[in-house]
Amino acid sequence: MIEYQRFLTKGSKPFNPLELAKETEDIVIKDDARKYTAFYCTGVYGGISTGYTVGCCLRCIFCWASPSRDFPEKYGFSVSPEEAYNRLMKNAIKRRVKRVRISGGEPTIGKNHLINLLEHLRKRDVLFILETNGILLGADDSYVNELRRFRNIHIRLCIKAGMEEGFESRTGAKGEFYKLPFIAVGRLVKTKIDFHVAAMTDKRIISKEERKKMLKELAKVGYNDWIEEETIAPYDMTIKRMRSAGMKLFNTLSQSD
Numbered sequence: 184m185i186e187y188q189r190f191l192t193k194g195s196k197p198f199n200p201l202e203l204a205k206e207t208e209d210i211v212i213k214d215d216a217r218k219y220t221a222f223y224c225t226g227v228y229g230g231i232s233t234g235y236t237v238g239c240c241l242r243c244i245f246c247w248a249s250p251s252r253d254f255p256e257k258y259g260f261s262v263s264p265e266e267a268y269n270r271l272m273k274n275a276i277k278r279r280v281k282r283v284r285i286s287g288g289e290p291t292i293g294k295n296h297l298i299n300l301l302e303h304l305r306k307r308d309v310l311f312i313l314e315t316n317g318i319l320l321g322a323d324d325s326y327v328n329e330l331r332r333f334r335n336i337h338i339r340l341c342i343k344a345g346m347e348e349g350f351e352s353r354t355g356a357k358g359e360f361y362k363l364p365f366i367a368v369g370r371l372v373k374t375k376i377d378f379h380v381a382a383m384t385d386k387r388i389i390s391k392e393e394r395k396k397m398l399k400e401l402a403k404v405g406y407n408d409w410i411e412e413e414t415i416a417p418y419d420m421t422i423k424r425m426r427s428a429g430m431k432l433f434n435t436l437s438q439s440d
């Protein structure tokens with residue numbers, strides 16, 4: 184039996200992110216309920232009601248998500264789409280915010296859960312922000328079409344690398360899958376869904392050459408718009424993951440070691 188992929192270590196072997204998505208789905212999805220760790224409002228996007236999901240199909244070394252990303256069987260509680268909707272709206276109303284999202288893991292894992300949640304939200308005057316790594320939107324050609332039915336959605340697709348080698352060393356997934364997020368961007372461009380691209384382009388881990396290649400790949404699939412460029416933030420979880428993978432970017436942990 185193949186062991187479930189945890190955080191990266193120096194000796195980690197590259198994995199297939201689509202297989203990891205399936206294995207993760209088997210752990211975090213039961214019928215159409217999904218595991219979450221918490222629901223609350225945060226200040227990003229000018230205030231947004233957020234549900235924090237469990238589970239992802241990548242293992243980015245710069246990821247700040249809680250340990251539930253690596254040990255999904257140990258964390259979280261199961262929530263139906265209706266209950267997720269109720270919790271998101273309750274917090275949104277309480278804090279008077281007009282934006283909601285699910286974050287913390289990869290929200291596209293568990294398609295039925297996401298689509299059913301969106302069905303509930305479509306009757307409300309709120310914007311749903313879908314933050315995704317684009318792996319499943321690139322692999323499943325029907326996914327983007329299903330999302331385009333919803334008018335109150337904005338997608339933030341985050342590109343992790345512009346080259347196979349960078350993708351493999353920083354996400355742990357096999358390099359050959361690095362194109363999937365670009366394929367997803369191409370689909371979003373064609374379907375005219377409201378979206379923008381974010382990209383991890385921190386100079387400390389990505390070369391000028393790779394950044395250039397990333398922009399070239401985006402242009403190739405028809406994206407020439409604004410890019411939200413990300414840098415690595417020194418969260419404790421990020422520092423621990425980077426150290427475990429053999430990369431020392433920050434000298435100390437901010438709170439605890």
Ligand code: SF4
Pocket residue numbers: 239240241242243245246247248252287288289316
């Ligand atoms: S895709 Fe996002 S949630 Fe998943 S490992 Fe990378 S940074 Fe973390």
